[in-house]
Amino acid sequence: MVRISMHILSLVRGRELVKSLKHLYFFARSLCFSQERVNQKLRNQDKVQPFEMGNVEEEKGKEKSMPIDLSEFSIIKEGEAEILMHAKNEVFYNKTQVNNRDISIAVLRAYISKRQQEHEAMLSKRMKSTEKISEKNSSEPVEEEGKTESVAHDEKSNGECEMTDQEEPCNITEEPIKIADGKARGELKSPRVLEALSASGLRALRYVREIEGIGQVVALDNDKASVEACRRNIRFNGSVACSKVESHLADARVYMLTHPKEFDVVDLDPYGSPSVFLDSAVQSVVDGGMLMCTATDMAVLCGGNGEVCYSKYGSYPLRGKYCHEMALRILLASIESHANRYKRYTVPVLSVQMDFYVRVFVRVYTSASAMKNTPLKLSYVYQCTGCDSFHLQPIGRTVSKNTSVRYLPGFGPVVPQECTDCGKRFNMGGPIWSAPIHDQEWVASILADVKSMKDQYPAYDRIFAVLTTISEELPDIPLFLSLHNLCATLKCTSPSAVIFRSAVLNAGYRISGTHVNPPGLKSDAPMEVIWDIMRCWVKNHPVKAQPPDQPGSVILAKEPKLQANFARAVASLSKAQAKKVARFLPNPERHWGPKLRAGRQITSKHVSLLGPKALNESHTGESEEEMNSKRQKVNDHASASQ
Numbered sequence: 028m029v030r031i032s033m034h035i036l037s038l039v040r041g042r043e044l045v046k047s048l049k050h051l052y053f054f055a056r057s058l059c060f061s062q063e064r065v066n067q068k069l070r071n072q073d074k075v076q077p078f079e080m081g082n083v084e085e086e087k088g089k090e091k092s093m094p095i096d097l098s099e100f101s102i103i104k105e106g107e108a109e110i111l112m113h114a115k116n117e118v119f120y121n122k123t124q125v126n127n128r129d130i131s132i133a134v135l136r137a138y139i140s141k142r143q144q145e146h147e148a149m150l151s152k153r154m155k156s157t158e159k160i161s162e163k164n165s166s167e168p169v170e171e172e173g174k175t176e177s178v179a180h181d182e183k184s185n186g187e188c189e190m191t192d193q194e195e196p197c198n199i200t201e202e203p204i205k206i207a208d209g210k211a212r213g214e215l216k217s218p219r220v221l222e223a224l225s226a227s228g229l230r231a232l233r234y235v236r237e238i239e240g241i242g243q244v245v246a247l248d249n250d251k252a253s254v255e256a257c258r259r260n261i262r263f264n265g266s267v268a269c270s271k272v273e274s275h276l277a278d279a280r281v282y283m284l285t286h287p288k289e290f291d292v293v294d295l296d297p298y299g300s301p302s303v304f305l306d307s308a309v310q311s312v313v314d315g316g317m318l319m320c321t322a323t324d325m326a327v328l329c330g331g332n333g334e335v336c337y338s339k340y341g342s343y344p345l346r347g348k349y350c351h352e353m354a355l356r357i358l359l360a361s362i363e364s365h366a367n368r369y370k371r372y373t374v375p376v377l378s379v380q381m382d383f384y385v386r387v388f389v390r391v392y393t394s395a396s397a398m399k400n401t402p403l404k405l406s407y408v409y410q411c412t413g414c415d416s417f418h419l420q421p422i423g424r425t426v427s428k429n430t431s432v433r434y435l436p437g438f439g440p441v442v443p444q445e446c447t448d449c450g451k452r453f454n455m456g457g458p459i460w461s462a463p464i465h466d467q468e469w470v471a472s473i474l475a476d477v478k479s480m481k482d483q484y485p486a487y488d489r490i491f492a493v494l495t496t497i498s499e500e501l502p503d504i505p506l507f508l509s510l511h512n513l514c515a516t517l518k519c520t521s522p523s524a525v526i527f528r529s530a531v532l533n534a535g536y537r538i539s540g541t542h543v544n545p546p547g548l549k550s551d552a553p554m555e556v557i558w559d560i561m562r563c564w565v566k567n568h569p570v571k572a573q574p575p576d577q578p579g580s581v582i583l584a585k586e587p588k589l590q591a592n593f594a595r596a597v598a599s600l601s602k603a604q605a606k607k608v609a610r611f612l613p614n615p616e617r618h619w620g621p622k623l624r625a626g627r628q629i630t631s632k633h634v635s636l637l638g639p640k641a642l643n644e645s646h647t648g649e650s651e652e653e654m655n656s657k658r659q660k661v662n663d664h665a666s667a668s669q
């Protein structure tokens with residue numbers, strides 16, 4: 028009915044009568060068809076009469092609508108959203124990113140509820156201070172100018188508070204304060220989201236169709252075919268999508284720069300690196316808002332090309348086993364550096380490495396004084412070239428005297444020229460974000476929410492497993508050790524993870540897993556303690572003699588100072604392990620990975636990216652029938668995974 032009324036409206040706006048009637052007829056007809064029947068039609072190669080799809084917002088008049096032949100499309104359903112996918116792959120769509128979209132939805136839901144709580148807390152604080160002042164005023168008839176000023180400023184600022192040194196940043200876009208029953212009451216507007224690189228619009232559509240309390244979603248793309256597809260998909264998704272999603276043909280960088288502090292959430296999901304979008308993105312987020320950012324250039328971030336990483340992100344990557352976590356921390360450091368240019372700073376809420384990409388969720392605040400803490404949250408990393416020892420070199424430090432704090436450069440170097448464990452030299456990487464990469468309170472509430480809405484996440488099993496592992500990570504320990512690598516250095520058999528964890532715990536240190544690598548271990552035990560534990564292990568599990576200059580031989584030549592206790596410690600299994608909750612899941616199918624830029628031809632140089640099967644398929648020149656059957660499989664898979 029809504030669709031029909033929209034068409035009557037468009038008719039009133041002066042469209043050609045005959046054309047609109049035709050339009051109306053096909054929409055009415057499409058309403059009668061169930062989704063399955065549309066699919067069936069596509070499978071049977073039935074030519075559906077073309078119908079015209081107009082644009083959805085202010086650019087309505089500018090572009091001429093193109094007639095669409097539905098038989099050229101397959102319908103892809105993910106969550107509540109459905110998109111029309113053209114057979115020619117003109118617009119980017121990668122179903123493996125369902126994990127990425129699911130996690131983003133979970134974080135957005137948490138953000139909306141947190142934002143509401145923060146708003147209520149701010150209102151009640153404001154109310155209390157107003158009450159205090161009015162009490163004071165009633166007992167003291169003469170007003171103290173200075174004291175009332177701050178409240179007056181508060182009310183006048185209407186949510187756009189200026190930061191003072193100790194203040195909590197405010198995060199709200201408020202409607203004017205309404206006076207009801209003599210009380211001041213600020214109402215929170217629904218959050219506005221910018222999906223800066225939207226392609227088909229699938230993400231934006233899922234956001235509006237699945238997230239309660241979400242406001243407007245602005246979907247941008249600088250590719251005409253993508254914007255056309257996005258608009259088509261908006262219409263295809265009905266009235267909620269039409270009223271909430273706006274699609275614009277625009278360069279995201281220009282758009283974000285010209286819309287400073289306008290969006291509660293800015294979502295960047297680029298091909299490869301987000302580096303060129305960061306500067307404008309950090310400026311487009313409101314105070315207390317959230318920036319969500321994906322990077323799929325893992326080869327760059329993980330040290331395949333260190334100097335390229337430096338030029339894009341301002342950090343040198345290292346090729347340790349921890350490189351995927353380092354990738355997350357390089358991205359976080361880079362976002363912070365861009366934010367600092369505008370007196371802003373970030374607070375990570377959740378940082379995930381999954382499949383073939385990293386994705387971070389950070390809140391953005393403005394405060395020139397809080398920004399001074401940034402050097403305390405960044406470190407260089409010294410990685411020994413001989414053994415697996417690594418050490419962090421913080422960039423800054425503080426000295427407190429009475430109530431004042433001085434900010435100073437960090438003491439260094441934290442390592443001598445040669446590794447104290449094996450005698451080899453160090454590579455230096457970074458700077459990385461060395462403060463926590465998740466807010467565990469957020470993680471717990473996201474996890475609880477995901478669990479309670481299991482059916483609403485097509486990738487539930489996967490995202491639940493990842494979030495569970497994240498919830499058990501030691502929050503204050505950057506990077507991790509690989510038990511496998513420690514043993515490879517010493518050329519010894521490996522203790523089980525439980526035995527090794529127990530030895531660390533029995534020595535009085537903490538240890539946890541990491542979501543980026545199933546055997547990876549995070550610990551606050553210094554490297555000398557780790558090596559002592561391994562020396563003790565080798566005493567009971569001797570190794571063959573090695574040349575004396577080998578790092579392993581140098582390490583084993585020293586006597587341990589600590590006597591390791593390998594008795595099984597109670598906490599040697601994580602809670603999830605103890606409860607047999609899956610923490611890591613295999614990929615649902617082969618070549619569960621990145622996808623080429625829309626419209627590109629698959630050639631032999633893409634084999635490493637997409638796998639040989641993709642290449643063979645692109646060369647076999649499949650028949651239309653095969654293509655249709657594949658498209659159907661995609662649909663089946665999408666609906667089966669819900």
Ligand SMILES: C[S@@+](CC[C@H](N)C(=O)[O-])C[C@H]1O[C@@H](n2cnc3c(N)ncnc32)[C@H](O)[C@@H]1O
Nearest residue numbers: 119224225226230248249250278279296297298
């Ligand atoms: C990886 S796709 C986005 C996928 C989408 N977010 C999803 O979840 O399905 C990246 C998109 O960014 C668009 N793009 C690239 N550079 C852009 C720019 N400077 N401004 C706007 N869009 C851009 C591309 O046309 C492409 O459609």
Ligand SMILES: [Zn+2]
Nearest residue numbers: 411414446449
């Ligand atoms: Zn070493």
